[in-house]
Amino acid sequence: MQDSHTSETTQKTIEETIVSGILSARIRPGTRLSENQLATLFGVSRTRVREAMMRLETRGIVHVSPRRGWFVVEPSAEEAIAVYEARRVIEAGLLRSMRVLTGEGREALDAHLNEEKSAMAAGDRQRLTYLMGDFHIRIAELSGNAIIVDILRDLTARTILISMLYQSEFHAAQSHEGHCRIFQAMQAGDFGRAAELSVEHLDDVEMGLDLTARPDPLSELRSSLSLPPRTVSATVRPKNHKLQRSN
Amino acid sequence: MQDSHTSETTQKTIEETIVSGILSARIRPGTRLSENQLATLFGVSRTRVREAMMRLETRGIVHVSPRRGWFVVEPSAEEAIAVYEARRVIEAGLLRSMRVLTGEGREALDAHLNEEKSAMAAGDRQRLTYLMGDFHIRIAELSGNAIIVDILRDLTARTILISMLYQSEFHAAQSHEGHCRIFQAMQAGDFGRAAELSVEHLDDVEMGLDLTARPDPLSELRSSLSLPPRTVSATVRPKNHKLQRSN
DNA sequence: TGTGGCTATCTTGCATACAAGACAGAAAGC
DNA sequence: GCTTTCTGTCTTGTATGCAAGATAGCCACA
Incomplete structure (x- = not known):
């Protein structure tokens, strides 16, 4: 699928960068994808980052926790x-x-x-x-x-x-x-x-998978209490170290 | 995958309205989907309409012709x-x-x-x-x-x-x-x-299809002049199929 | 009649402003 | 010490404003 529209180049690049990062196992599940950080990283505004995120979401690669952030999916x-x-x-x-x-x-x-x-x-x-x-x-x-x-x-x-x-x-x-x-x-x-x-x-x-090793050991309790899903690791996270995972 | 976030309800509705319109053959291929019209129709701003369009685009339902508009795809x-x-x-x-x-x-x-x-x-x-x-x-x-x-x-x-x-x-x-x-x-x-x-x-x-009845009668001329295509292509090789484009 | 060019008005592309929820950590009360 | 409340700051959600390409229609002109 070649596109002659230079206007879409950047956008596709955000999407593809993330997907290829996953395909080569450089991006871990649960990684936080901050709109602002990606925006400055790619030199565009949040608008275009969001569009890429929306696309990735429909592709099952990423999900959003409302007002909390975008994360690479952690399949159950x-x-x-x-x-x-x-x-x-x-x-x-x-x-x-x-x-x-x-x-x-x-x-x-x-x-x-x-x-x-x-x-x-x-x-x-x-x-x-x-x-x-x-x-x-x-x-x-x-x-x-x-x-x-x-x-x-x-x-x-x-x-x-x-x-x-x-x-x-x-x-x-x-x-x-x-x-x-x-x-x-x-x-x-x-x-x-x-x-x-x-x-x-x-x-x-x-x-070969150990599907009992849950990504979130508290997920059972959490869902039974209908709490919001957990925030997970942040590989890129300069200031706020609040949300980090233990590994 | 059910979502409990009411905030996304409207958005999903735009998407689903269009998809179900297609599934029941109420929306024809090539139909123009104006951001402004959909926005007023659904009582939201263009932003959310665009997001729905982006999603539909990655699902292969809709495509955008830059600065011209969104259209329901007309598969070649x-x-x-x-x-x-x-x-x-x-x-x-x-x-x-x-x-x-x-x-x-x-x-x-x-x-x-x-x-x-x-x-x-x-x-x-x-x-x-x-x-x-x-x-x-x-x-x-x-x-x-x-x-x-x-x-x-x-x-x-x-x-x-x-x-x-x-x-x-x-x-x-x-x-x-x-x-x-x-x-x-x-x-x-x-x-x-x-x-x-x-x-x-x-x-x-x-x-039962007549694949020689092209949606775009000008496509041959268009491609021979290497003008922008009317629909984006999925590269596919012709098979042993009857659809041989004989001339 | 036909042709070129101008312009008004559509359209989307993209950035930005502001609203509002979610959290962390400090402050206050017990 | 322990809890609760408040507040600052982070995040996304959404609307809006402006830029700029695309198009159609008009008009001048040959």
């Missing part, structure tokens, strides 16, 4: 399950709908898997997080369907936020192998098998 | 194909992921199919349009996955816009039968079959 356990379920449905459906793996497609995935391998060798965890999510986006790109790509990108972003909340350790090697298996099935032209493997792979990742 | 032929492809992928994946049809699920779908029948008898075309789209949303609701429901609702809205642009006549009876067949397969517990039928059904509907 239930939401986490829903995200994985949605990904299984869409990714399996996508693979099953594929008929051929083109030469460029093969090359793209092959190159990607090599990147994964080298990132593993280098122990570059942030890059690894990014690549592990990006694999699925690349598969979506093979379909050439921009709608599905956009959907899966946003779901992947949420997945990464979920990982940061609930994943105790990071089984990169296991994920990498899962990706390789999917790729092999695709190369063999067996997309039904690839779909099955994809479901298994997502199951594995989901299984 | 390529976008139309992409929407149907995405729906096939997601709906088939969804059905295939289902394991049981609960009693309430059966009742809900049965009730819905009866509504379709009575709307057909009454010849209520607008209501019929709404119901034909809503069937698929109801199936999504059976999954209990709010993410998938939201995605399919927006895709259904786009589908209806596509119908209004490209569908010469409305084969309600045919669609209704397709729905019944899907329902039967689900009742029989054969969700794989239901998925296949769903794909076929969407193929049928797509086949």
